[in-house]
Amino acid sequence: MYAAIWRILPGPWWVRLFLVLVVVAAILYGLFFYVFPWVAPIITPDEVDLG
Amino acid sequence: MSANDVPLTRRARRRRPRSRATFTSVLGELLLTAGVLVGLFVVWQMWVGDIIISAQKNAEGAAISEEWAQLPPPEPPPVITEGEGEEAVTYYEPPILPHPDNAEVFARMHIPRFGDDYNQAIAGGTTRSGTLDHIGIGLYTQSKMPGEVGNFAMAGHRTTWGFPFNKVDKLKLNDAIVVETPEGWYTYRFRTLEYVHPSEVDVLLDVPQVPGAIDGERYITLTACSPLYSLAERIIAYGVFEGFQPRSEGEPDSLAHVEVATPSW
Numbered sequence: 001m002y003a004a005i006w007r008i009l010p011g012p013w014w015v016r017l018f019l020v021l022v023v024v025a026a027i028l029y030g031l032f033f034y035v036f037p038w039v040a041p042i043i044t045p046d047e048v049d050l051g
Numbered sequence: 052m053s054a055n056d057v058p059l060t061r062r063a064r065r066r067r068p069r070s071r072a073t074f075t076s077v078l079g080e081l082l083l084t085a086g087v088l089v090g091l092f093v094v095w096q097m098w099v100g101d102i103i104i105s106a107q108k109n110a111e112g113a114a115i116s117e118e119w120a121q122l123p124p125p126e127p128p129p130v131i132t133e134g135e136g137e138e139a140v141t142y143y144e145p146p147i148l149p150h151p152d153n154a155e156v157f158a159r160m161h162i163p164r165f166g167d168d169y170n171q172a173i174a175g176g177t178t179r180s181g182t183l184d185h186i187g188i189g190l191y192t193q194s195k196m197p198g199e200v201g202n203f204a205m206a207g208h209r210t211t212w213g214f215p216f217n218k219v220d221k222l223k224l225n226d227a228i229v230v231e232t233p234e235g236w237y238t239y240r241f242r243t244l245e246y247v248h249p250s251e252v253d254v255l256l257d258v259p260q261v262p263g264a265i266d267g268e269r270y271i272t273l274t275a276c277s278p279l280y281s282l283a284e285r286i287i288a289y290g291v292f293e294g295f296q297p298r299s300e301g302e303p304d305s306l307a308h309v310e311v312a313t314p315s316w
Contacts, residue, residue: 001072001080028091032103036095041184 096211097280098316104213105171108187112159112170119233119298127235127297145198145295146234151175151190154182158197160215161229161236163309164222171215173230177206184212191255195269197230197237198295201257202270209275209286214314216275219288220244221312227305228271228290235297238305239271239290246277247285254287268292279315 009016128144151157153176160171172187182189188207195201207216226241247254258264259272269292277286296303 001077004072031088031091032095032099036092036100037104039092040096040100041180044179044184 101211101214101217101314105215108172108213108215109166109168109170112172113168116159116170116231119231122233124297124299125234127299128295143235143295143297145237145292147199148196148232148234150194150196153178154186156186157190157232159231160188161231161306162222162226163229163306164226164312165218166311167308170231171207171213173205183208187213187215193255195257197232197271198269198292200267200269202255202259202272203230203239204255204272204274206274209277209315210280216273217314218312219273219275219286220277220315222288226309227293227307228273229303229305233298235295235300236303236306237295238293238303239269240293241288241290243289245287245289247287249282249285251285254285259287259289 006016006020009019011019128146130141131144132139132141134140148157151174154174156172156174158173160169160173162169173190174182174186174188175190175192176182177189177191183206188205191204191206194204197203207219208214209216209219222241222244224241224243228239228241230237230239245254245260253260253262254272254274256262256264257270258266258268259270271290271292273288273290275286276282277284293305294303
C-alpha cells in the first residue's frame with residue numbers, strides 16, 4: 001500500500017520525499033487540531049471529577 | 052570493456068521484481084497505521100494537545116478581556132473605611148456575583164506565575180463533561196463567589212484538556228491569583244499547598260479543614276489532581292483575599308509580570 005503510494009508520487013526521490021513530508025504534516029495537523037479533540041470526549045470515561 | 056557497462060548494471064538493478072501488494076501486506080500496513088495513530092493520540096492527549104488547547108483558551112480569554120475593557124466601566128462599588136485617623140484603611144466592597152449555573156462562564160482566571168497570557172475561563176460546576184474538560188476551571192457547587200466571605204473553591208485539570216492547573220505546584224508565597232469579571236479584578240494571594248486524599252472534602256469548607264469555624268476571612272482554594280497523571284491524591288492551593296479593583300481604575304498591579312513557571316510533564 002505505502003509502496004504503491006511511493007510509486008504513484010511523481011518526480012525524483014527527493015521530490016517524493018518532500019511530498020510525503022507535506023502530506024504527513026497535513027495529516028498530523030488534522031489529527032491534532034480536529035480529529036483528536038473530537039474523538040477524546042467520546043473515548044474518555046466520565047466517572048471522576050478531576051484528572 | 053566499453054562505457055556501456057555502467058548503464059547496463061543500472062538497468063539490471065531497476066529490473067528487480069517488484070513485490071506485489073497482497074491482502075495480508077495491506078492489512079499489515081493498516082494495522083501498523085492504526086498503531087501509529089493510537090500512539091499519536093497519546094502524544095496529543097499527554098503533551099501536544101495541552102499546549103494547543105491552553106493556547107487556544109488563553110487567546111479566547113484575551114479576546115473576552117479585551118471586550119470587557121471596551122465596555123463602559125460599571126459604577127465602582129462603595130468604598131469602606133476602617134479605623135480612624137492615620138490608621139484608617141479604605142477599600143472597595145467587592146461586588147458579589149450570583150452563583151453561576153452548571154457550565155456557565157462567569158469570570159476569567161489570571162495567574163501571572165502561570166504565564167503573562169494565562170487567561171482561563173471559570174464556570175459553574177465540576178463535572179468533567181460539563182465544565183472541566185471543555186471549558187476550563189470549575190466552581191464547586193458549595194463554593195462562595197469571588198470576594199465573598201468564606202471559601203471560593205475551584206477544580207481544574209492538572210494534566211490533559213488544556214491543563215489549567217498544571218503549574219499549581221509551582222506557586223510561590225504571595226503569588227497573585229486574580230479573577231476578572233466585567234466589574235473588575237479580585238486579587239487573592241497564594242499562601243500554601245496541601246496534599247490530600249480525594250475524599251477529604253473539608254478543603255472546600257468556608258474555613259478550609261476546620262469544620263464549623265467562621266472567621267470572616269475570604270479564602271480561595273484551587274484543587275487539582277496529584278501526582279501528575281494520577282487520580283490517587285489531590286493537590287490543594289490556598290490563598291487569601293487581598294482586594295477588589297473596579298474596572299474604572301484599570302488593571303491592578305497584581306497582574307504584573309513575574310518569572311513564569313515551566314510546565315510540569
